[in-house]
Amino acid sequence: xxxxxxxxxxxxxxxxxxxxxxxxxxxxxxxxxxxxxxxxxxxxxxxxxxxxxxxxxxxxxxxxxxxxxxxxxxxxxxxxxxxxxxxxxxxxxxxxxxxxxxxxxxxxxxxxxxxxxxxxxxxxxxxxxxxxxxxxxxxxxxxxxxxxxxxxxxxxxxxxxxxxxxxxxxxxxxx
Amino acid sequence: xxxxxxxxxxxxxxxxxxxxxxxxxxxxxxxxxxxxxxxxxxxxxxxxxxxxxxxxxxxxxxxxxxxxxxxxxxxxxxxxxxxxxxxxxxxxxxxxxxxxxxxxxxxxxxxxxxxxxxxxxxxxxxxxxxxxxxxxxxxxxxxxxxxxxxxxxxxxxxxxxxxxxxxxxxxxxxxxxxxxxxxxxxxxxxxxxxxxxxxxxxxxxxxxxxxxxxxxxxxxxxxxxxxxxx
Numbered sequence: 001x002x003x004x005x006x007x008x009x010x011x012x013x014x015x016x017x018x019x020x021x022x023x024x025x026x027x028x029x030x031x032x033x034x035x036x037x038x039x040x041x042x043x044x045x046x047x048x049x050x051x052x053x054x055x056x057x058x059x060x061x062x063x064x065x066x067x068x069x070x071x072x073x074x075x076x077x078x079x080x081x082x083x084x085x086x087x088x089x090x091x092x093x094x095x096x097x098x099x100x101x102x103x104x105x106x107x108x109x110x111x112x113x114x115x116x117x118x119x120x121x122x123x124x125x126x127x128x129x130x131x132x133x134x135x136x137x138x139x140x141x142x143x144x145x146x147x148x149x150x151x152x153x154x155x156x157x158x159x160x161x162x163x164x165x166x167x168x169x170x171x172x173x174x175x
Numbered sequence: 176x177x178x179x180x181x182x183x184x185x186x187x188x189x190x191x192x193x194x195x196x197x198x199x200x201x202x203x204x205x206x207x208x209x210x211x212x213x214x215x216x217x218x219x220x221x222x223x224x225x226x227x228x229x230x231x232x233x234x235x236x237x238x239x240x241x242x243x244x245x246x247x248x249x250x251x252x253x254x255x256x257x258x259x260x261x262x263x264x265x266x267x268x269x270x271x272x273x274x275x276x277x278x279x280x281x282x283x284x285x286x287x288x289x290x291x292x293x294x295x296x297x298x299x300x301x302x303x304x305x306x307x308x309x310x311x312x313x314x315x316x317x318x319x320x321x322x323x324x325x326x327x328x329x330x331x332x333x334x335x336x337x338x339x340x341x342x343x344x345x346x347x348x349x350x351x352x353x354x355x356x357x358x359x360x361x362x363x364x365x366x367x368x369x370x371x372x373x374x375x376x377x378x379x380x381x382x383x384x385x386x387x388x389x390x391x392x393x394x395x396x397x398x399x400x401x402x403x404x405x
Contacts, residue, residue: 031399031401033382033399112396114309114387115388115389115392115394115395115396116389116392116394117394150399150400166398168328168329169309169387170329171280171283171308171311171325171329171331171332172301172302172303172307172309173280173303173304173331173337173352174184174185174278174304174351175182175184175186175187175275175276175278175301175303175359175362
């Protein structure tokens, strides 16, 4: 029995994993830990598989690129084979500018504050909105600054797939 | 190795015993070891719930005398003063490893600012609220920052709203927020983890430059912190 995809990824170095991310258009991984990179890759189908499937379908003639608004009648008039199936590719500029066909969509990213941490469906939301949304759950201070992928950001920053968000928790004062 | 323990309250007293034991007996620790206990405060009866002292008096002096008897291979010194801008250059010298166990951000800022001008120094700073807290490591090597200073990601330390104990009135000193012994123990414990990882095992401290914990949530989370571009 072959190794699982995760096991295969875990055998690779961080540099190799980052290279795979780059090939697959996954951004924001340069500062991530290995487990985070693997998680991101696990959410993404390998491009080879996607390309192979598409190629097979196109070769069999079952799937044709579909134009919007064309009907069988128009196709007949134009003396071409009518479109029987349509395949759409959807990606969100807000959440993942580099999305490719076959990429899985996820709406959850890692959000933390102090010792509290979890995955929350906040892609496409601003950091300021997330601070309000998770204030009670993560005990986010009203004045807490947001950091995305280790860098401080404004409250208007819109979260994208692959981001990690941390709200800075004040240091403990007593001792 | 020159170790300084600044502050001998709930965290400091929890730290001294295991740290001195390790420094005396571990084969990982090379050469002579000096440990300076620094605190201008006196141990009083009200402290008995969280702090371990054998008698009443200056905390640094009592703890140093007690530790000298138990850890005779260490060169233990007592400095019965609070760290301030006048004495810090004499106490924290090049190559020191400083454990900050104080109970105010004003003192943390004084130490962090002093360290930021040094060539080689390691600061391990712990602090807590009632059930949660954090530990930071600020390391400088060869005149460069390996991890962020204590103030870089913490405006509350950069611009402290509190004052150092020397500047406080007697009323302020007597009004202390309630603390939990177990939380103090956790801070001291994580400070030992950080020391072991960064100093003994020489792990990259960026990966645990700040460690948060919450004993109520049963959670500990290390965070990656890189020095800010200056």
